[in-house]
Amino acid sequence: MSSSSLWIVPRVIAIANQKGGVGKTTTAVNLAASLAAAEQKTLLIDGDPQGNATSGIGVQREQISITVYDVLIGDRPLADAIIPQVHFKHLDVVPATPDLAGAEVELVEHKNREVMMRTAVESVRASYDYILIDCPPSLGLITLNMLAAADALLIPLQCEYYALEGLSQLLNTVHLIQRSVNPNLAIDGVLLTMYDARLNLSRQVAAEAREYFGSEVFEAVVPRNIRLAEAPSFGKPIILYDVSSVGAKAYMTVAKELMSRQK
DSSP states (O other): OOGGGTTOOOEEEEEOOSSSSSSHHHHHHHHHHHHHHTTOOEEEEEOOTTOHHHHHTTOOGGGOSSOHHHHHTTSSOHHHHOBOOSSSTTEEEEOOOGGGGGHHHHGGGOTTTTSHHHHHHHTTGGGOSEEEEEOOSSOSHHHHHHHHHOSEEEEEEESSTTTTTTHHHHHHHHHHHHHTTOTTOEEEEEEEESBOTTOHHHHHHHHHHHHHHGGGBOSSOOBOOHHHHHGGGGTOOHHHHOTTSHHHHHHHHHHHHHHHHHO
């Protein structure tokens, strides 16, 4: 762990919402980068077969030899898949490729199929302050593995119509996991994304989320921001692509709030 953060107990946070397009990968990439910039030793694990966190953080195809797939099916230890110091001294990445989708089928026959990722993560946990896992937008066996490996869940919630409706399914899954493979799984927070203060709908969703989840909702919100949307195509987190943008400032504030919650 970094010397500046000896007070932090290493924390594994799964970033999940089975609804697509809510800012899940954007949050995983930019929160990881913001934590690393704050000198927190951070590991970003891309747990989504789409591999968007891998490309969005700037990992090149030629850098990838071992992936989350190899780890999940038990062929390789997690340490072998780590690409160190991606953009930042304190940011390591475990990449994913479309091969990962095959693990959903291959794991079915495996004796310890729900806890393969937990075993893998535990082997490197002590080396990090934060381990962030970007989960697929589904509730299958891969997501189950990622949630079983996590201490807590961070839920990005887009400030749009129907946003809260899809959460009940996710929370039901969380309760199932708490009753079976991971009784200690907590909810670290709900992060409001795609917020537009000019829209009544954004303000309404934010108010409903705060009423339902209370203090679990982050004070910081992530606004709609063109620069934030552009950054992944350049393989850069927002704080490298445009540090002065409102998106960069938002994620740095989220990182600061997350760190203060861990004290």
